[in-house]
Amino acid sequence: MSSIIHGAGAATTTLSTFNSIDSKILVAPSRTNLSVRSQRYIVAGSDASKKNFGSGLRVRHSQKLIPNAVATKEADTSVSTGHELLLFEALQEGLEEEMDRDPHVCVMGEDVGHYGGSYKVTKGLADKFGDLRVLDTPICENAFTGMGIGAAMTGLRPVIEGMNMGFLLLAFNQISNNCGMLHYTSGGQFTIPVVIRGPGGVGRQLGAEHSQRLESYFQSIPGIQMVACSTPYNAKGLMKAAIRSENPVILFEHVLLYNLKEKIPDEDYICNLEEAEMVRPGEHITILTYSRMRYHVMQAAKTLVNKGYDPEVIDIRSLKPFDLHTIGNSVKKTHRVLIVEECMRTGGIGASLTAAINENFHDYLDAPVMCLSSQDVPTPYAGTLEEWTVVQPAQIVTAVEQLCQ
Amino acid sequence: MATAFAPTKLTATVPLHGSQENRLLLPIRLAPSSSSFLGSTRSLTVNSSRRLNHSNATRRSPVVAVQEVVKEKQSTNNSLLITKEEGLELYEDMILGRSFEDMCAQMYYRGKMFGFVHLYNGQEAVSTGFIKLLTKSDSVVSTYRDHVHALSKGVSARAVMSELFGKVTGCCRGQGGSMHMFSKEHNMLGGFAFIGEGIPVATGAAFSSKYRREVLKQDCEDVTVAFFGDGTCNNGQFYECLNMAALYKLPIIFVVENNLWAIGMSHLRATSDPEIWKKGPAFGMPGVHVDGMDVLKVREVAKEAVTRARRGEGPTLVECETYRFRGHSLADPDELRDAAEKAKYAARDPIAALKKYLIENKLAKEAELKSIEKKIDELVEEAVEFADASPQPGRSQLLENVFADPKGFGIGPDGRYRCEDPKFTEGTAQV
Numbered sequence: 001m002s003s004i005i006h007g008a009g010a011a012t013t014t015l016s017t018f019n020s021i022d023s024k025i026l027v028a029p030s031r032t033n034l035s036v037r038s039q040r041y042i043v044a045g046s047d048a049s050k051k052n053f054g055s056g057l058r059v060r061h062s063q064k065l066i067p068n069a070v071a072t073k074e075a076d077t078s079v080s081t082g083h084e085l086l087l088f089e090a091l092q093e094g095l096e097e098e099m100d101r102d103p104h105v106c107v108m109g110e111d112v113g114h115y116g117g118s119y120k121v122t123k124g125l126a127d128k129f130g131d132l133r134v135l136d137t138p139i140c141e142n143a144f145t146g147m148g149i150g151a152a153m154t155g156l157r158p159v160i161e162g163m164n165m166g167f168l169l170l171a172f173n174q175i176s177n178n179c180g181m182l183h184y185t186s187g188g189q190f191t192i193p194v195v196i197r198g199p200g201g202v203g204r205q206l207g208a209e210h211s212q213r214l215e216s217y218f219q220s221i222p223g224i225q226m227v228a229c230s231t232p233y234n235a236k237g238l239m240k241a242a243i244r245s246e247n248p249v250i251l252f253e254h255v256l257l258y259n260l261k262e263k264i265p266d267e268d269y270i271c272n273l274e275e276a277e278m279v280r281p282g283e284h285i286t287i288l289t290y291s292r293m294r295y296h297v298m299q300a301a302k303t304l305v306n307k308g309y310d311p312e313v314i315d316i317r318s319l320k321p322f323d324l325h326t327i328g329n330s331v332k333k334t335h336r337v338l339i340v341e342e343c344m345r346t347g348g349i350g351a352s353l354t355a356a357i358n359e360n361f362h363d364y365l366d367a368p369v370m371c372l373s374s375q376d377v378p379t380p381y382a383g384t385l386e387e388w389t390v391v392q393p394a395q396i397v398t399a400v401e402q403l404c405q
Numbered sequence: 406m407a408t409a410f411a412p413t414k415l416t417a418t419v420p421l422h423g424s425q426e427n428r429l430l431l432p433i434r435l436a437p438s439s440s441s442f443l444g445s446t447r448s449l450t451v452n453s454s455r456r457l458n459h460s461n462a463t464r465r466s467p468v469v470a471v472q473e474v475v476k477e478k479q480s481t482n483n484s485l486l487i488t489k490e491e492g493l494e495l496y497e498d499m500i501l502g503r504s505f506e507d508m509c510a511q512m513y514y515r516g517k518m519f520g521f522v523h524l525y526n527g528q529e530a531v532s533t534g535f536i537k538l539l540t541k542s543d544s545v546v547s548t549y550r551d552h553v554h555a556l557s558k559g560v561s562a563r564a565v566m567s568e569l570f571g572k573v574t575g576c577c578r579g580q581g582g583s584m585h586m587f588s589k590e591h592n593m594l595g596g597f598a599f600i601g602e603g604i605p606v607a608t609g610a611a612f613s614s615k616y617r618r619e620v621l622k623q624d625c626e627d628v629t630v631a632f633f634g635d636g637t638c639n640n641g642q643f644y645e646c647l648n649m650a651a652l653y654k655l656p657i658i659f660v661v662e663n664n665l666w667a668i669g670m671s672h673l674r675a676t677s678d679p680e681i682w683k684k685g686p687a688f689g690m691p692g693v694h695v696d697g698m699d700v701l702k703v704r705e706v707a708k709e710a711v712t713r714a715r716r717g718e719g720p721t722l723v724e725c726e727t728y729r730f731r732g733h734s735l736a737d738p739d740e741l742r743d744a745a746e747k748a749k750y751a752a753r754d755p756i757a758a759l760k761k762y763l764i765e766n767k768l769a770k771e772a773e774l775k776s777i778e779k780k781i782d783e784l785v786e787e788a789v790e791f792a793d794a795s796p797q798p799g800r801s802q803l804l805e806n807v808f809a810d811p812k813g814f815g816i817g818p819d820g821r822y823r824c825e826d827p828k829f830t831e832g833t834a835q836v
Contacts, residue, residue, distance in 0.1 A: 106620075132615070132616060140648070145605070146605020147608045150610045150612070151609040154594075154609070156612075182587075185595075186577050186580075186587035187576070187579075188805065189588065192809075222807055225808075246810040247808045
């Protein structure tokens with residue numbers, strides 16, 4: 001298994017062509033010291049807020065808290081104080097805060113300790129928490145994932161890093177049989193509060209094996225939740241929520257998003273694992289997306305707005321289960337749905353989402369659900385071929401025009 | 406590369422009595438003898454036995470580690486290996502294992518339980534020899550052949566039988582079945598149905614013990630025992646975990662129940678070097694070979710290994726040579742294994758051997774043992790009656806325990822968590 005450290009430079013360049021985030025340079029974090037910050041606690045779109053507010057309110061509420069990481073400048077003003085950091089630093093910050101809060105939280109994986117993680121998500125943690133809490137494992141995915149599960153059964157809360165998400169295919173048996181099913185087969189006696197996370201998705205010419213779209217592989221395992229982060233804000237919030245969840249959670253990070261920069265609140269907050277995120281409210285069509293495709297969609301949205309369309313963009317975030325409430329409200333408003341995903345077309349997240357929408361909201365649809373997925377091919381190495389494998393903004397514009405005819 | 410093949414031949418000639426003889430191993434012992442170790446395919450190893458002597462001198466060196474663990478408990482006639490109480494406890498546990506499994510066979514053929522049911526008959530000395538030395542907070546990880554490990558660890562016969570009957574009173578509420586026996590109360594971590602997948606989990610439990618001691622500063626001396634078979638020793642997870650356990654010095658004992666057969670695959674046909682215990686020293690931990698048909702020998706080895714683990718001195722690999730008296734599962738007609746081989750091991754029945762020891766050494770009278778057998782018979786009968794009378798799981802149970810936090814079922818179109826829907830508590834919701 002070769003590690004790949006291509007992160008910083010490549011990622012930044014790629015992204016900056018698609019959105020206006022200023023992250024051309026890998027900036028050294030100049031963030032406020034944690035201990036100085038107030039420990040006030042915000043839960044974005046929590047149960048509590050959900051029970052008290054109506055549906056519309058919830059969306060507005062979360063919009064206020066969750067700034068749009070992409071383009072819209074006005075979103076930045078909604079967080080008056082806060083600190084600016086990159087997505088991998090947000091993950092690190094979330095992890096560090098949880099390790100501070102609960103001594104049972106530990107990290108295990110390849111090169112997570114002394115090396116600081118292949119994408120530096122665990123940087124500095126071994127120095128602070130010691131080698132046992134931030135455990136550098138040998139290269140044996142199936143065994144160390146199983147070890148994490150055994151540790152979770154006996155009271156710890158491990159965060160298991162796949163150096164590249166694709167390597168976790170070697171741990172598929174542990175993730176499926178033990179992580180997903182053991183709580184059930186044990187009649188509820190044992191819980192498996194693990195977080196399995198790592199960099200995935202199609203990067204920049206990393207070749208087929210390092211450019212996996214694994215969501216579809218994992219989605220039918222019973223007993224596992226899956227979330228995909230897309231901004232520094234939700235990366236930190238989802239990381240913390242995943243660690244606190246009693247369920248096994250797979251947290252998908254995207255190799256090309258690690259250097260996104262955003263200002264996030266100084267206060268402690270978590271995101272809701274099961275909730276979608278309203279990125280851009282609109283009237284004409286609902287575009288459902290997640291992870292990196294959010295930025296392709298937002299780039300397309302700019303063009304669409306110029307052409308007179310008003311698309312509603314939702315980052316579904318929770319890949320399993322789907323937030324059918326947020327999605328449903330949007331469908332009832334726009335009556336048209338486009339799904340944009342990086343996942344495989346066959347048996348992918350989009351396919352499941354299409355089925356869920358057709359089953360639940362068929363009566364509200366004015367046109368068939370359209371799904372733009374990446375091609376069912378092993379991710380090619382050549383830049384041109386790779387670009388044609390994943391959905392590009394121009395395709396999204398065309399699809400919206402077609403759907404809104 | 407003649408020497409590369411030497412270890413294979415060696416195994417056929419290693420006598421059963423483990424380390425004592427290994428240390429003394431002389432060329433003369435290497436000639437194939439009647440006490441040959443892996444009996445079934447001796448013919449495989451006979452040819453070219455000449456070469457053994459030479460290779461032996463070098464191959465033997467790592468075995469030193471064995472002596473560190475088992476410091477020859479010389480059982481002179483005066484000092485007995487066990488007390489009367491211990492002897493009766495071991496006997497009772499072994500009888501329980503045997504009677505329970507025999508009853509399982511009856512119930513299976515009577516249509517009371519279904520699926521794959523793997524019985525432990527013949528291997529009782531291993532389960533009893535190890536688990537009866539453990540405390541309640543020590544952990545045990547087993548395989549698909551797990552009923553008796555669960556019983557030895559203290560899970561009630563009622564709970565295990567009910568689980569096999571698929572009843573709600575089973576130790577996993579009928580959701581696990583024969584190959585998935587769990588008990589949190591007894592730190593029985595399962596019941597793993599696929600080969601090798603339990604070993605990493607056991608390693609994780611041992612990691613937890615170390616973590617509790619060193620990070621959480623708790624007073625934790627718990628050890629973990631992982632049981633698995635000879636077939637598993639060709640699986641990567643075994644080696645991956647030997648490496649990590651030795652690397653991190655985890656309090657774990659890897660117990661190989663080498664019953665010579667992986668369903669229909671002879672150990673000698675599957676494994677380049679059939680002496681599994683030798684893989685311990687290769688990973689920097691002691692490897693011990695013991696007669697798995699002798700509960701007292703197993704217990705001696707287990708004591709050393711468990712003590713070592715408790716002291717924080719790391720893992721041990723123990724290979725117990727044993728034999729299963731029945732087919733791989735109740736679905737296996739067991740036509741492949743040689744009748745002579747079966748008879749040879751049947752004559753070494755571990756329960757009969759313990760009985761003989763107890764009586765010859767005046768630790769127990771025939772009547773006492775009879776009363777234990779009677780008591781266990783009644784207990785197993787009662788377990789069957791209990792299981793039979795217990796209710797089947799209701800529909801409402803279907804969706805319980807999929808997620809520890811049922812919010813994992815997600816948010817429905819109405820904006821509420823789907824698990825709040827009454828259909829979820831009825832078990833009729835579509836998921």
